Amino acid sequence: MTSDDDVATGHRPTGRAKGTLTSRETDFPQWYQEVISAAELADNGPVRGTMVIRPWGYAIWELLQAELDRRIKDAGAENAYFPLFIPESFLRLEADHVEGFSPELAVVTHGGGRLLEEPVVVRPTSETIINHSFAKWIQSHRDLPMIINQWANVVRWELRPRLFLRTTEFLWQEGHTVHASQEEAREFALCILRNVYIETMSEVAGIPVLAGHKTARERFAGAVQTWTCEGMMGDGKALQMGTSHELGQNFSRAFGIQYADDGGQLQYPWQTSWGVSTRLIGALVMAHGDDFGLRLPPALAPVEVVVMAVRDDAEVIRVAESLLSDLRAAGRRVRLDDRTDSGFGRRSVGWELKGVPVRLEVGPRDLGEGNVTVVVRHQRKKVQVRLAEAVAVVDEVLGRVTAELREEAVGFRDRRTVEVGGPRAAADVASTGFALVPWSDLGEEGERELADAGCTVRCLRRPDGGLAEASDAPDSLVAVVGRAY
């Protein structure tokens, strides 16, 4: 490497702090909206609260899906697909469940030009319809465990929609499992939390999460325990990124799922359900984005390296294409940007907005000296390297991006996490980050006080940050308090 300069994109419109976006400090929600639009991640759909996921956003989702799907299958799940439409009466079979979801339902009353005898609900989640099938499929302990996952769209009518974070329709995976014992169900819910969700969020997306369980107030409608992963976004607010529920026997009793144990006795099995959604794309934007746009971890970048021809010059194009093919041969997702009829600065800003981890700039002046320029997105650093070393340097950079993004996010979160006692101090701290409060100083009453101040207990954990065991006394636990999306 022969030099190490700060990036100059040559494109700084007036009226903005930096780049083309409102700065995060000035107006985080406005910045978020602008990034989503400028990086061409998504648009609002014509029906309120719906979302068009554009190709760049969808390509991120495809990569995330593949990472999750592989881990979900490794955990023993098989994918399947259950209907979008659920008879309205199914929802009523589990009392807490219907109470939780009724206000958010979309209801189909007409089909094929006629009024339906029984209205059908567009699934807000699929516990009811999947358990209806489980009741038919499960007879014996030999049928257990049953571990099913589906990738699907679900609908929850949103009054305050926000792209990726709260949309009337969203895409997700939802896992549903059936086990012979409570212990096995709990263990499986935790296996998904740790081996699928936390691992993907931390190792693949570079987003550190705090894990714990929800208070009774925040629990999933119908669950006996909800485990959660909570991330801190760039404004200090909390985002619930994924949940894994122990359902106890609530649904097996409501839907009449029984199995004959090895003594021939009929038993109600124990269940779990768990899901993550396109909300994770919102998490990527808010956890890693800077005032210049997205910063994508390579594993989730539709393009890991863009090779940019600075000018339309035969030698430049030849070298750019050769680098492209070397990088592709090394298994990288690469794109050639040879749109030399557009300004170079404008093109650079575009790739920066889209969060491409590395830009490789090939220009005649550099080439004359046997060099190309590597631009590292997450640090906004430029380095000139010898042409022959370019692929190796790119490889080295891509190898460290995710860990560096994660370190930065951990540092940010740690600086904004404060131990306090009692709800008032917690609400103060939660205006900029996370408060850690002993549950014994809070309790359900303190939780109500927090709610009045717009805060929530994101999760309960052991003082050392570990997940609580069934044997832990509630008063020995610590509440993580924040303002949530």
Added chain:
Amino acid sequence: MTSDDDVATGHRPTGRAKGTLTSRETDFPQWYQEVISAAELADNGPVRGTMVIRPWGYAIWELLQAELDRRIKDAGAENAYFPLFIPESFLRLEADHVEGFSPELAVVTHGGGRLLEEPVVVRPTSETIINHSFAKWIQSHRDLPMIINQWANVVRWELRPRLFLRTTEFLWQEGHTVHASQEEAREFALCILRNVYIETMSEVAGIPVLAGHKTARERFAGAVQTWTCEGMMGDGKALQMGTSHELGQNFSRAFGIQYADDGGQLQYPWQTSWGVSTRLIGALVMAHGDDFGLRLPPALAPVEVVVMAVRDDAEVIRVAESLLSDLRAAGRRVRLDDRTDSGFGRRSVGWELKGVPVRLEVGPRDLGEGNVTVVVRHQRKKVQVRLAEAVAVVDEVLGRVTAELREEAVGFRDRRTVEVGGPRAAADVASTGFALVPWSDLGEEGERELADAGCTVRCLRRPDGGLAEASDAPDSLVAVVGRAY
């Protein structure tokens, strides 16, 4: 190979011609339903016409999706995702489109507990909502071609549902493209037909298809030309397996999509749309299935080889596991069946029903002689092979299954395809297969006569079977007539 016997499964319940199923000859629709159920492909959902795709069926779909998705991306498409809910008013913007789809719509009238101001339609197809986005995204000729694909669920209210073939909700991909010229749009529609659909159906699924275009009567609602792939099923009936439409400027005019050409003039672009669905799983069942169940081409088999331990014996299990790991190392999808507490015949019947292309039976008697048994599903042949040769033999068998299934299907179709003149003879022939009739002997009047006899023109082609060019006189073409699913 040391022997070559017919398969004896040891499990033949009374009252059935062979195996566990109603024979295809006795009652094809009944056989179809039984295979779907016995192979655990799908169940009926609780809302009429909906379908639960079970893990075995969904795994086939995942393999098919991957094959299609790769080819669709190779054709230049990017994946995206558009909303499930479409404002009712959108449908009305294209006159033929609304006329075609209105009778099949599911309508959401209530959301979030309130009556909606404007009802929303659950997408029956996404031309309208996607073109609404295209109108925002497209300004200049530099934005063209725009080539978008989405994987999604769609809903068309079905009065006579049948699993996979006609379901109220189904899964599919739908491509939507925008081009600067009519020629380019036509070329693209044909590229998808040939390079994606016909290639996947023929080379991957082993199902031969006849390709051509639809008559005006059978055209997609809103298209100016519909290209189609038609397969012959095991009862001689036709199945429309995929369509690719030229939409002309119908939707660009209806949705106000315009681009500035290189002279700065605003122009309406030319469009295509194209789709295939979970119906293809029904095609696999009906084109290749026999009286013993499914016969899957290896590329679409969730398990290509099942290694069966005949008995619970240490050496048997050791060899079975070693074969499993050798096959897995060779890149095969394999499963070990060591459920030796279930009867061997019953297990064999189960794998046969599920259509696993090769069973590798490891038993103590064979092993004593240094052999294992390879059972080839599509031919129902057993061969004993030396243990050391087993992996190579399996490889050889898997390498020829698809071509042999295709040859068999081509032979069947050819034997049931007859050239005739006029609608009456065509209707006769169509009771058992395809009739080829000069369009000049048929025309729109003949087509109406066919409709009265329950037949349709599946497609029009050149006499040599090629696709018609725009310059071909209609009267020079040949109609393929059949009874359709």
